[in-house]
Amino acid sequence: MLIEYIAIAVLLVLSTAVALIAVGLGTIFGPQKKSEAKSMPYESGMSPYGEGTRRMPVRFYLIAVLFILFDIEVVFFLPWAVVFRQLTWFGLAEMVIFITILLVGYFYAWKKGALEWE
Amino acid sequence: MVDISYYILLSAVLFTIGAVGVLVRRNPLIIFMSVELMLNAANLAFVSFASMHGSLDGQIFVFFVMTVAAAEVAVGLALIVQIFKSRHSINVDEMNSLKG
Amino acid sequence: MSQYINPSDLTTILPAIVLTVWACALLVADLFIPHERKGWTAVLAALGLVVSLDITLIQAGGTSTGFKGMVTLDGFSTFLNALLLVSGLFGVALAYGYVRRMGLERGEYYTLLLFSVVGMMLMVQASDLIVVFIALELLSIPLYVLAALNVRQIESEEAGLKYFLLGSFSTGFLVYGIALIFGATGSTSYSGIVTAASAGTSSLLLTIGAALLLVGFGFKVAAVPFHMWTPDVYQGAPTSVTAFMSSGAKIAGFAALLRVFALAFPTLTADLTPILAALAALTMIGGNLIAVSQTNIKRLLAYSSIAHAGYILMAFVPYGNPQVMPVSVAAGLFYLVAYAVTNFGAWGVVIALEKQGGKGLEISDYAGLFWKNRPLALAMTVFMLSLIGFPPTIGMVGKFYLFRAVIDGGFVWLAIVGVVTSLISAYYYLRVVVNMFMQEGEPQTGSEFWVNFTWGLTALMTIIISFVPQPLFAWASSAVLRLF
Numbered sequence: 055m056l057i058e059y060i061a062i063a064v065l066l067v068l069s070t071a072v073a074l075i076a077v078g079l080g081t082i083f084g085p086q087k088k089s090e091a092k093s094m095p096y097e098s099g100m101s102p103y104g105e106g107t108r109r110m111p112v113r114f115y116l117i118a119v120l121f122i123l124f125d126i127e128v129v130f131f132l133p134w135a136v137v138f139r140q141l142t143w144f145g146l147a148e149m150v151i152f153i154t155i156l157l158v159g160y161f162y163a164w165k166k167g168a169l170e171w172e
Numbered sequence: 173m174v175d176i177s178y179y180i181l182l183s184a185v186l187f188t189i190g191a192v193g194v195l196v197r198r199n200p201l202i203i204f205m206s207v208e209l210m211l212n213a214a215n216l217a218f219v220s221f222a223s224m225h226g227s228l229d230g231q232i233f234v235f236f237v238m239t240v241a242a243a244e245v246a247v248g249l250a251l252i253v254q255i256f257k258s259r260h261s262i263n264v265d266e267m268n269s270l271k272g
Numbered sequence: 273m274s275q276y277i278n279p280s281d282l283t284t285i286l287p288a289i290v291l292t293v294w295a296c297a298l299l300v301a302d303l304f305i306p307h308e309r310k311g312w313t314a315v316l317a318a319l320g321l322v323v324s325l326d327i328t329l330i331q332a333g334g335t336s337t338g339f340k341g342m343v344t345l346d347g348f349s350t351f352l353n354a355l356l357l358v359s360g361l362f363g364v365a366l367a368y369g370y371v372r373r374m375g376l377e378r379g380e381y382y383t384l385l386l387f388s389v390v391g392m393m394l395m396v397q398a399s400d401l402i403v404v405f406i407a408l409e410l411l412s413i414p415l416y417v418l419a420a421l422n423v424r425q426i427e428s429e430e431a432g433l434k435y436f437l438l439g440s441f442s443t444g445f446l447v448y449g450i451a452l453i454f455g456a457t458g459s460t461s462y463s464g465i466v467t468a469a470s471a472g473t474s475s476l477l478l479t480i481g482a483a484l485l486l487v488g489f490g491f492k493v494a495a496v497p498f499h500m501w502t503p504d505v506y507q508g509a510p511t512s513v514t515a516f517m518s519s520g521a522k523i524a525g526f527a528a529l530l531r532v533f534a535l536a537f538p539t540l541t542a543d544l545t546p547i548l549a550a551l552a553a554l555t556m557i558g559g560n561l562i563a564v565s566q567t568n569i570k571r572l573l574a575y576s577s578i579a580h581a582g583y584i585l586m587a588f589v590p591y592g593n594p595q596v597m598p599v600s601v602a603a604g605l606f607y608l609v610a611y612a613v614t615n616f617g618a619w620g621v622v623i624a625l626e627k628q629g630g631k632g633l634e635i636s637d638y639a640g641l642f643w644k645n646r647p648l649a650l651a652m653t654v655f656m657l658s659l660i661g662f663p664p665t666i667g668m669v670g671k672f673y674l675f676r677a678v679i680d681g682g683f684v685w686l687a688i689v690g691v692v693t694s695l696i697s698a699y700y701y702l703r704v705v706v707n708m709f710m711q712e713g714e715p716q717t718g719s720e721f722w723v724n725f726t727w728g729l730t731a732l733m734t735i736i737i738s739f740v741p742q743p744l745f746a747w748a749s750s751a752v753l754r755l756f
Contacts, residue, residue: 112253112257115249119249122245126239126242127239129238130239133235155296158296158300165303180455187448191444191445200433200437203437204437204440207437207441207443207444210441210445210447211443213448214444214448215451217448221451221454224455227458227459229402229459229460232402233405233450233460236402236405237405237447240405244409244436244443248433251416251433251436254420254423255429255430255433258426259426
């Protein structure tokens with residue numbers, strides 16, 4: 055029942071408390087001298103320019119999508135690998151078919167130039 | 173062991189948040205995230221029911237839902253990027269060239 | 273062979289397997305076809321559809337199940353798979369010249385179309401909710417892309433995005449419904465669901481799951497109140513895509529709906545029959561009433577497609593009554609054929625008149641068509657009459673079977689709604705006809721062989737089948753008999 059999760063609750067409370075105490079003690083007892091240099095985003099002296107959220111080139115998107123598409127197939131590899139010995143040649147044949155279909159997609163993306171950066 | 177009904181309740185809440193999100197948000201990206209939330213709510217329901225019934229069918233279904241969701245992401249993002257390129261905005265309220 | 277698979281598993285879905293392999297090969301082969309010869313891709317795609325159709329017809333009469341009861345081959349699936357493959361062929365024929373004229377000729381068009389047909393075929397054969405889900409996505413995702421294919425036109429992109437967002441929204445409902453059904457019964461196969469439901473386990477969860485499933489399918493077949501996307505998507509998508517998806521997606525959606533409800537939820541008839549009846553009535557009324565005010569032919573046909581979803585839904589209303597059920601479903605199948613034939617013809621005429629940049633799509637653009645191109649105007653008249661349900665057309669025969677079955681099932685009020693809405697629909701369909709005959713105008717028509725072939729052939733079929741409907745209806749009836 056829920057009682058088994060009490061440890062997690064204790065952990066949550068303790069970690070929150072530790073963080074609050076560490077920051078809180080510093081704010082209460084530490085010396086506070088405000089200056090313009092200190093309130094800048096980068097105290098090291100670098101003056102910020104441009105907007106915080108920069109646009110990424112759309113080329114990253116294509117790579118990301120191809121990554122997702124080929125990456126998600128791993129969910130089928132893992133259970134297959136676990137029972138591979140029981141499946142014997144049948145499992146092997148299935149996986150060859152599966153990978154062939156993936157390779158068709160890969161070949162298509164390649165020939166269409168989706169893997170070129172420029 | 174947490175009672176199965178808590179998981180189902182959580183998945184129902186997530187599903188409702190997702191469905192409401194689709195209906196009230198105006199940015200296609202957020203709408204799509206809400207759809208993903210609905211699918212993942214279903215995934216949560218599947219795995220908890222699977223453990224309740226002691227049947228693996230539900231777990232397998234989750235694999236398929238995840239794979240299909242990835243395929244949908246690829247198509248959906250491609251459409252959104254294409255629309256952003258051609259009109260520099262993706263607010264669904266501005267998509268009104270079709271009506272009648 | 274082995275404990276995991278045997279040859280009958282593969283032969284059960286052989287047409288779909290052949291088409292999948294063909295589509296993959298076509299995707300690769302298309303890379304080596306130069307841009308000015310993309311017509312070859314269309315020919316190869318059509319060839320694949322013909323091969324698959326051949327196998328489907330050779331298998332006719334056989335029944336088997338495969339992959340531990342996940343897919344079924346029976347008369348029902350043979351009938352609808354043949355219809356879907358013919359729809360695919362019409363889809364290729366309409367696209368062949370159209371995509372070149374509109375400047376969207378790409379080899380992917382045909383590959384995506386083939387994948388979509390595979391999804392539809394698997395959906396018809398599915399007897400497990402996992403297969404239904406995967407098949408539904410396999411048919412939908414290519415259609416999202418096809419709807420947005422015309423990237424230079426903002427309407428097409430918008431149609432693609434709207435279709436995608438609402439389609440995936442409905443998938444969410446479908447998947448959650450399946451999850452609840454799995455929770456209630458511990459199984460996703462139709463037989464497993466029935467076994468558990470008959471034993472009387474947690475029927476509330478099962479009912480909610482079935483209702484969510486109905487919402488998901490309602491979106492796909494464009495039933496009111498889940499129809500909002502239809503007019504926008506049908507109008508924005510390239511016309512050849514609209515023609516294909518308005519027939520194909522509907523056929524597959526109704527097939528899966530029927531199989532799920534008849535085979536998995538016979539225990540829920542008391543709850544589901546009123547919902548189905550209300551859905552059918554709302555769809556007929558809503559679709560026909562909004563269609564009255566349309567001026568764009570693509571939107572008009574979109575609302576007409578919604579209205580026809582209502583008529584077909586009517587066939588499923590008495591699904592819990594074993595005496596009426598076979599006749600009623602056979603009438604539904606017959607109506608699906610009637611709708612597909614008429615629909616492809618009507619869209620073929622629209623394609624013949626469409627100009628670059630979305631011109632030539634207003635009903636006023638059809639003014640004087642009869643005096644300019646008589647065969648085309650006469651064919652359009654036949655299709656409009658068939659959509660109303662006026663003799664001598666296949667639409668009339670279809671509606672006759674449908675209304676008779678519904679009255680036999682004891683839903684006289686539903687049949688009355690059907691007749692009244694058909695009368696309303698006469699107003700807007702006949703407006704197109706009146707425009708063609710009575711108004712002055714200078715319509716310009718294209719003359720692409722395969723488009724002319726499509727509307728010519730479907731016009732002939734529309735009339736000829738109305739005089740000899742018996743063989744087709746007998747085939748539909750025998751298809752249904754083996755279902756149970």
